[in-house]
Amino acid sequence: xxxxxxxIGTSSTRALLFEGARHTGEHAAVEYxxxxxxxxxxxxxxxxxFDAVLECIARLRQGGAIDAVALSSAMHSLLAADAGGAPLxxxxxxxxxxxxxxxxxxxxxxxxxxxxxxxxVPLHPMSPLSKLRWLREARPAVFAQANRFVSLxxxxxxxxxxxxxxxxxxxSSSGLYSLxxxxxxxxxxxxxxxxxxxxxxxxxxxTVLRGLNAEGVARTGxxxxxxxxLCGSDGCLANLGAGALANASAAQMRRAVLxxxxxxxxxxxxxxxxxxxxxxxxxxxxxxxQFVIGGATNGGGMPLRWLRDNFPQLRGGLEGEDPYTALxxxxxxxxxxxxxxxxxxxxxxxRAPLWNADARGSFIGLNFRHGPxxxxxxxxxxxxxxxxxxxxxxxxxxxxxxxxxxxxxxxxSPFWLQMAADLFGRPLIVADNPETTxxxxxxxxxxALGGAADLAAAVALLxxxxxxxxxxxxxxxxxxxxQASYSAIPATLAPVYAELSxxxxxxx
Numbered sequence: 291x292x293x294x295x296x297x298i299g300t301s302s303t304r305a306l307l308f309e310g311a312r313h314t315g316e317h318a319a320v321e322y323x324x325x326x327x328x329x330x331x332x333x334x335x336x337x338x339x340f341d342a343v344l345e346c347i348a349r350l351r352q353g354g355a356i357d358a359v360a361l362s363s364a365m366h367s368l369l370a371a372d373a374g375g376a377p378l379x380x381x382x383x384x385x386x387x388x389x390x391x392x393x394x395x396x397x398x399x400x401x402x403x404x405x406x407x408x409x410x411v412p413l414h415p416m417s418p419l420s421k422l423r424w425l426r427e428a429r430p431a432v433f434a435q436a437n438r439f440v441s442l443x444x445x446x447x448x449x450x451x452x453x454x455x456x457x458x459x460x461x462s463s464s465g466l467y468s469l470x471x472x473x474x475x476x477x478x479x480x481x482x483x484x485x486x487x488x489x490x491x492x493x494x495x496x497t498v499l500r501g502l503n504a505e506g507v508a509r510t511g512x513x514x515x516x517x518x519x520l521c522g523s524d525g526c527l528a529n530l531g532a533g534a535l536a537n538a539s540a541a542q543m544r545r546a547v548l549x550x551x552x553x554x555x556x557x558x559x560x561x562x563x564x565x566x567x568x569x570x571x572x573x574x575x576x577x578x579x580q581f582v583i584g585g586a587t588n589g590g591g592m593p594l595r596w597l598r599d600n601f602p603q604l605r606g607g608l609e610g611e612d613p614y615t616a617l618x619x620x621x622x623x624x625x626x627x628x629x630x631x632x633x634x635x636x637x638x639x640x641r642a643p644l645w646n647a648d649a650r651g652s653f654i655g656l657n658f659r660h661g662p663x664x665x666x667x668x669x670x671x672x673x674x675x676x677x678x679x680x681x682x683x684x685x686x687x688x689x690x691x692x693x694x695x696x697x698x699x700x701x702x703s704p705f706w707l708q709m710a711a712d713l714f715g716r717p718l719i720v721a722d723n724p725e726t727t728x729x730x731x732x733x734x735x736x737x738a739l740g741g742a743a744d745l746a747a748a749v750a751l752l753x754x755x756x757x758x759x760x761x762x763x764x765x766x767x768x769x770x771x772x773q774a775s776y777s778a779i780p781a782t783l784a785p786v787y788a789e790l791s792x793x794x795x796x797x798x
Contacts, residue, residue, distance in 0.1 A: 291309070291310055291357045291358060291736065291739065291741050292307060292308070292309055292314075292354065292355060292356055292357045292358075293307070293308045293310075293356075293357065293358045293359070293360055293732045293735050293736065294306075294307055294308075294346075294347055294350045294351075294356045294358070294359045294360070295307075295308055295359075295360040295362070295521075295728040295729070295731040295732040295735070296343060296346060296347070296359065296360065296361055296362065296728070296731070297362050297363070297524055297725070297727045297728050297731065298339060298342075298343060298361070298362065298363035298364065298442060298443060298446065299363075299364050299524065299551065299552060300324070300334070300364050300383050300384065300385065300552045300553070301321060301322070301323075301324070301552045301595070302319050302320060302321040302322065302342070303319065303320050303322075303339065303342040303343050303346050304317065304318070304319045304346070304725065304728065305317065305318045305319070305346035305347060305349070305350055305728070306723075306725055306728040306729075306732070307350050307353065307356075308728075308729075308732040308736075310736060310741060310751065311729075311732060311733060311736060311742075311748060311751035311752055312751075312753070313723045313725070313728075313729065313732075316350060316353050317350075317725075318345070318346040318349035318350055319346065320341075320342035320345050320346055321342075322334060322335070322338045322339060322342055324383065324385065325380060328388075328798065329388075329794055329795045329798045330386065330387040330388040330390070330415075330647075330795070331386055331388060332382070332383045332384075332385035332386040332387070332638065333379075333380035333381060333382055333383065333386060334367070334380060334381045334383055334442065335380055335381075336369055336377045336380065336381050336442060336445050337377075339381070339442055339445075339446065340445070340446050340449055343446050344506065344509040344510055345509075347359060347510040347511075347512065348509060348510050348511055351510055351511040351512060352511075356512060356516065357516070357517075358516065358517045358518070358519060358735055358739055359512070359516065359517070359518045359519070359735075360519050360521050360728075360731035360732050360734060360735035361443060361446075361447070361518055361519060361520055361521055361731070362443075362521045362522055362523065362524055362527050362727055362728070362730070362731040363441065363442055363443035363460065363523060363524060364383070364384065364442075364523070364524050364552075365384060365416075365460070365463035365523045365524065365525060365574075365586075366383070366384035366416045366417060366418060366463055366464070367381045367382065367383055367384070367418075367441045367442040367443075368381065368382045368418040368421045368422070368439060368440075368441065368464075369381040369382065369439070369440060369441075369442070369445060370425065370432055370433070370435075370436035370438075370439055371436065371437060371438045371439075371440055371445065371448075372435065372436065372437050373437040375438075375445075375448050375449070375452075377445065378432050378435060378436055379425075379429070379432060381441075381442045381445070382421050384416040384553070384586075384588075384641075385416075385553075385588060385592075385638045386415065386416075386421070387415045387638060387639045387647045388415065388424055388428070389415035389417075389420040389421045389423065389424035389647075390415045390639070390647035390648065390791075391424075392415070392420050392421075392423035392424040392427065393413050393414050393415045393417065393420035393423075393647065394647075395423075396413050396419070396420065396423065396481060397413040399481075401477055401481060402569075403569070404477060405419075405465075405475070405477055405478050405481060406565060406569050407565050408468045408469065408470065408471075408475050408477065408478065409462075409464075409465050409466065409467055409468065409469065409475055409478055410462065410469050410563060410565055410572055410573030410574060410581075411462075411463065411464070411465040411572055411574075412569050412570070412571075412572060412641070412642075412645050413465075413569070413645075414641055414645050414647065415639070415647045416641055417464070417465035418439070418441075418463075418464040418465055418466065419464065419465030419466055419478055419481060419482050420465065422439060422482040422483065422484060423481065423482060423483070426482075426483050433483075436488065437488065438454060438488050438489065438490065439484065439488055439489065440454065440456070440489075440490055441456065441460055441464075443456075443460055443520075444456050444460075444490050447499060447518070447520070449503075449505075450499075450502055450503055450505075450506045450518070451499050451501055451502065451503065451518070452503065453491075453499070454490040454491060455490055455491050455492075455493045455497065455499070455520065456489070456490040456491070456492060456493070456520075457492075457493055457494065457495045457496075457497055457520040457521070457522055458472060458492060458493070458494060458495060458522075458575045459495045459521070459522025459523050459526055459527075459574065459575050459576060459577075460520075460522060460523050461474075461490075461492055461575075462523075462574045462575040463523050463572075463574050465478060466478045466479060466482060466489065467492075467575075469563040469573060469575065469581070470563060472492075473492065474486045474489060474492070493520065494577075494578070495520065495521060495522045495575070495576070495577050495734060496519060496520070496521070496577070496734055496735075496737060496738035497519070497520045497738075498517045498518070498519050498520075498738055498739070499517070499518040499519075499520065500514075500515050500516075500517055500518070501514060501515070502514045502515075502516055502518070517735075517739060519731075519734065519735035519738050519739065521730070521731040521734040521735060522575075522576060522577075522730075522731075522734065523574060524551075524727040525549070525555055525557060525574065525582060525584070525586065525727075526557075526574050526575070526576040526582040526730075527576070527726075527727045527729075527730030527731050527734065528547060528549045528555075528557070528697055528698070528726040528727045528730055529547045529557050529558075529559050529576065529582050529726075529730065530576060530580075530726075530729075530730035530733055530734065530745065530749070531697065531721070531723070531725075531726030531727060531728070531729030531730030531731075531732075531733065532547045532695040532697050532721050532726045532729075532730075533695070533749045533752050533755075534547050534557075534558070534559045534695060535559055535580060535745060535746060535749055536559045536560050536561035536579065536580050536581070537561055537579075545558075545691055545692075545693045545694065545695050545719070546558055546584075546681060546684060546685075546688075546691040546693075546694050546695070547559075547584075547694075547695045547697065547726075548677065548694050548695065548696050548697070548698075548710070548718075549696075549697045549698035549726060549727075550590045550591055550673070550677075550698045550699065550700035550701075550706075551590055551591055551698040551699045551700075551727075552590055552591050552592055552595075553586055553587060553588055553589075553590040553591075553592065553641075554586065554587045554589065554590030554591070554673060554677055554698075554700075555584055555585065555586040555587065555590075555642075555677075555680070556584050556585060556677060556680045556681045556684050557582050557583065557584030557684075558582070558583055558584060558684060558688040558691070559576065559580060559581070559582055559583075560581050560582075560583055560688065561579050561580065561581070562579070562581065563581055564581065564583050564687060564688070566683070566686075566687050569645070570585065570642065570643065570645065570683045571583055571584060571585050571642065571683060571684065571687055572584060572585065572586070572642075577734075577745055580745070583684065583687060583688055584642075584680070584684055585641070585642025585643060585680035585683060585684060586641050586642055587635070587640065587641060587642055587643075587673075587676055587677060587680060588635070588636070588637070588638040588639060588640055588641055589634075589635025589636060589637065589638075589640065589651075589672070589673050589676055590673065590698075590700075591673075591699060591700065592635070592637060592638065593633075593635045593637055593651070593669050593672070593673060594614060594617060594669060594670070594673075596637060597617060597666065597669060598614065598617065604617070604620060604662045604665070604666060614703065615703075617666050617670075618670075618703055618705040618706060619705075620662055620663050620666045620667075621663060621666040621667035621669075621670050621705070622663075622667075622705055623663035624663035624664045624666075624667040626671075626709075626712065626765045626768045626769065627671070627768045627769065627771075627772055628660075628664045628665075628667040628668040628671055629655075629657075629659060629660055629664045630655045630772075631653060631654070631655045631656060631660050631664050631665070631667075631668040632653070632654045632655050632668060632671075632672060632675070632772065632775070632776050632779070633651070633652070633653050633654075633668040633669045633671070633672030634649075634651055634652050634654070634672055634676065634776075634779060634780060635651060635669070635672050635673050635676055636649035636650050636651045636652075636780075636787075637650075637651045639791075640676075640780075642679075642680045642683070643676070643679040643680050643682075643683055644780055646780075646784065646787065647791075648784075648787045648788045648790075648791035649780060649784075649787045650786075650787050650790050650791065652779075652783070653665070653668065654779060670706060670709060671709065671713065671769075672776075674709060674710055674713045674714070675713065675769075675772070675773060675776045675777075676776075678713060678714060678773060679776075679777050681714065691716070692716060692717075693716060693717050693718075693719055694710075694711075694714060694716050694717070694718050694719065695718075695719050695721065695755070696710065696718045696719065696720050696721065696724075697720075697721045697724050697725070697726030697727075698724060698725075698726065698727075699724070701720055701721065701724035702724055707720060707759050708759055708762075710759075711759045711760060711761040711762075712761050712762050712765040712766050712769060713766070713769040714761070715761050715766040715769075715770070716761060717758055717759065717760050717761065718758070718759040719755045719757070719758055720755060720757040720758075720759065721755055722752070722753045722754075722755055722756075722757075729752075733745065733748040733749065733751075733752075734748075736748050736751075
């Protein structure tokens with residue numbers, strides 16, 4: 291069975307072709323730009339994303355027949371649509387921080403703890419719940435006119451199939467869904483100021499859509515009866531693609547899954563909903579009796595993309611290289627610890643570990659001896675130091691892990707992988723296919739279409755990861771000496787973050 295697995299992300303849509311559970315090596319990607327026309331805005335044009343989805347499928351179709359399409363997407367997107375399905379807004383992404391005040395007000399309310407415990411979603415501007423509260427106050431005419439509030443994946447599916455459906459996995463990242471009841475949460479809906487009638491119909495992950503419309507057929511080359519499978523959200527599917535299921539072997543239960551793409555996250559898979567008394571972690575649905583706990587950071591690959599796009603002079607004489615490879619080569623010229631230069635990657639506020647939309651990026655410790663190698667290395671290390679703070683929280687909740695499964699775009703970089711093993715002080719197991727979200731989507735679709743008896747059987751089809759990266763004890767000691775200082779800085783700077791955030795809103 292040839293499956294085109296799509297990952298509809300924040301900076302691009304990527305599609306990989308699978309023969310059953312095996313990636314064939316064929317892939318396609320279409321990038322698009324985040325739109326930020328006012329402070330805090332981080333939006334996508336839904337039409338551009340829709341076009342990217344069709345273009346990716348069409349490119350894979352040129353290489354041969356496609357038997358099924360597996361659909362997955364980034365979490366937390368929200369757009370308003372009219373009664374005909376036309377968008378009334380752009381899609382607000384997880385990186386959009388304009389709902390900061392709305393989220394903070396909800397976080398301080400009497401209902402905050404109950405809503406978090408029911409939904410598993412921290413009260414933060416990333417959440418569609420917070421975005422709805424912001425839309426209601428800042429765009430009241432649009433809020434009133436909207437017939438539905440949906441994610442980008444729901445919008446794409448409606449354009450192709452004329453139906454409003456959302457799987458439990460995508461719904462569980464909205465802040466509007468009850469993990470226990472497996473339905474829209476009444477208290478969260480009330481906090482958002484909407485009813486369930488303005489949301490899509492809930493369906494289980496693995497639901498199959500058929501009846502591709504004429505536009506979809508013409509632009510992709512697929513037959514109208516090609517099955518499209520609703521597989522879930524990117525982070526949860528990354529755990530599935532890495533083979534990390536609950537009730538698996540004891541060794542797997544001691545593993546955390548690390549992914550770094552546009553954003554980054556540490557996650558573990560558990561067999562029941564699990565939240566944190568301090569509301570520092572998330573809990574989302576993967577499948578029945580499969581839940582993913584963890585923390586996601588805004589500062590994944592985005593700070594490196596910021597360096598790439600805004601400071602090409604940093605690449606010096608490496609202009610002919612891939613920009614990310616060139617940045618890694620520059621960083622390798624600096625010693626571990628970047629000469630005592632620390633970077634906090636809060637260019638878009640922060641989710642875990644701070645859950646502070648006002649947080650701002652910073653270099654701390656800069657002196658005259660620091661040049662491009664130290665600056666670039668500090669950015670790469672800062673992303674990992676921040677993730678180490680998340681891992682500490684996750685281990686408090688889910689137990690200690692002794693291995694880390696690595697996936698996402700960063701897993702293509704041997705230099706960054708070794709840096710991660712050294713900094714975390716644990717072995718990294720690198721997935722055979724680093725695109726673990728697409729791999730997970732392919733496994734979900736394979737199961738839904740009868741190619742595997744269940745998800746455990748689908749995971750058993752994966753090629754065992756053979757690449758293991760051991761940490762260097764001396765280098766880990768260098769990083770361990772810096773971690774406490776790194777972790778203490780955000781709390782110290784919290785009042786400064788708030789003041790700078792206010793200033794930036796008033797003086798864009």
